[in-house]
Amino acid sequence: MNRLLYPLVASALITIAPFLITFENGQDIVRGIFGYSEFALLLLFVWVKVGACHPERSVKREVEGSRAVKVLRIAAMGIIVVAMLVVAFMDLSNLLAIKGWDMSWRAVVPVATCGLAVTMMWKIPAFSFPTINLIVFVSLVFHLAAYNFYPAQPVAQFPVVEYLARTAPKPVERKVLREEFKAKYAVMDTAIVTPGFLDTTRSNVLVLVESWGIPLDNQAFDAELQIFRDVGFAEGKDSDGFGRMQVGVHSRMYSRTRTAEREDLVYSLRRDSVTRRRDTTFTPNVLAGLGYETYFFVGLDSAVQWRHKYIRNIGFKNVNWGTGCKDECIVQKMDSVLNATAVGLSYDSAGGDSTQARKVFAAWTTTESKFPLKDVDPYRISMADLEVLYPAAIEKTLKRVADLARKHPEVRFIVQGDHEPILSPLPFQERFYKRWTPYVVLN
Template identity: 30%
Template sequence: MKKSQKISFVIFIAFVSFAVVFSYLIKAQFIKEPDKPWHMQFSPSEDSLSVDYIQQYKLLDKQRLVGKFSDSSRITVTILVDAWGVPFESSLLHEDFAAFDGLPHKEYLHQRLANRTRHAELVELRIHRGALDSVNFNDSVISSGIYLFGGDSLEYGRNFYIDSLNYGKHIFCQKCADSVIANILDSVLTAAEGDSASLVKYVAWTTQDSRDGDRAKLRVTLRHIADVARKHPEVRFIVQGTHCPILGDPRIRRESFARWVPALVIN
């Protein structure tokens, strides 16, 4: 290679290196990444639970609750209450939990890593095979699992991913109120408990009525759940929020901690 060619090559390499570094600096300084939707933006303090909460409740990590609290000797019902978050004002949560007064239960705060119902369903409701969990189910039990839902089964692609939860039977009551699904749950449990040959060990339900963060609707749903639990004292109920409120009035979302949901275990 001639001397002039070497010089040209060095100049070319220097120019390319400068162009790469310059474009990076320009992008970093002037090109702003798109903002996340408002319901996915959190302030640093929103995960810092108050002293009141820390002192009053046991905190549970991100691990799925069925692995901690299922009882293989009885039917386990896992209920995800949509948009039930932990409010900044602790008295509101006390009033929520009051729906279960008189029932044998324990109250918790549970860590949730994402504010999407789909995430909660995939983490909390999936029935695992083999040694993936402390609660394992054979194929016959898995095929008898029942999943209940009263919303639009096509929304958010639920009809595509729900099969991955490994329930043998899906009961979709299109756009049915939580009161209707609570009655269906009661019927399912009554039939399973009355049939000595029943293999039903695992039932799940994702509620819908409180998805807009309305606390009055939420408490109605909680009372429906409590009523069913009172009728079936031999059934273990694991009840928890899906995520903090993210729909409806934006102010509602700012009234709850971003990564915590209430949870309780009944019976």
């Protein structure tokens, strides 16, 4: 029992002493009872000093007596002591960083406590190496189990983890919108915004723009919105809604196109109070029940994002796939649908006869700005190239949408981004807010 008690007490000494010399009345600092790293290093120190060789074997005795092994053992012990000192200094610096104090004379404390700990362990019998592994593992499990029951007092302290977390480079805050941004644009902290903008008195078009996120640079976002203004849209322009533009941002649950596509098509969510099962009603099904013709457009194969498994099931009667049909081709098809409705006809994607005029609900997922960008090697693209190619792709897509919406002022357009450019290189991703996307409502 003493063999285990001594390293526990020694590691507790190294951990508690810095806490005591920095203690102030009223402070709220949660600390473990013993240092986990120091505890493991002390067990290893004794094993290297005493138990690395087994004297009961004659061959081992010969090896133990060799000068080379003694030198290696002394060197290993020195490395362990230095590692212990480094951990102790990390622990002290973590506390001083919280207080905002300098190290100064307090640097003596880690040296003194580590020296006392080594002295305490000098004549303690060693555990075998497998036993040390077991003790360290059980200690970690015990700490985690106890922490679940009583988090106010952890059993172990992990100074190395705390030090790395404190000193590691802090990424740009991307999940929280800046105050000046929230003051300028409407912010909705929900993934489902489409139902609030639907107009059931006329046709509606839902556009999901691939990889359209919100830049951290407000001017870059305003430049994207200028594309709509340049074709005649403005916030609160006309009382009847024609030429009017409403801009805002909303959150996403995940940075995935498939999830965003489904979120935008959700009409309502209900959870059974007994079974807790979720019942989802989708917009295409609801509008189809109101007499709408429903269309889905995407210039990709039906297997991409597994759309073939759910697009028709959620209410789309007319589905237009096409690996050879890019965004400009999709715009022409949608224009035909809206033109046919405007002149008293309904468009049949299979080329059938015209029927009585009906309102239309069309959903289009764009592909122009999909990563990897077309004709570009995703593994060799430079930041300089991305700064040109990505805005150009977004601009081209938004210009197509703006022109189509301006051509059909009788149709409500709801334009949203699916996610930030999540498949771009990490330095480029960090220029955008995470899981926040824009929406623009036209007409």
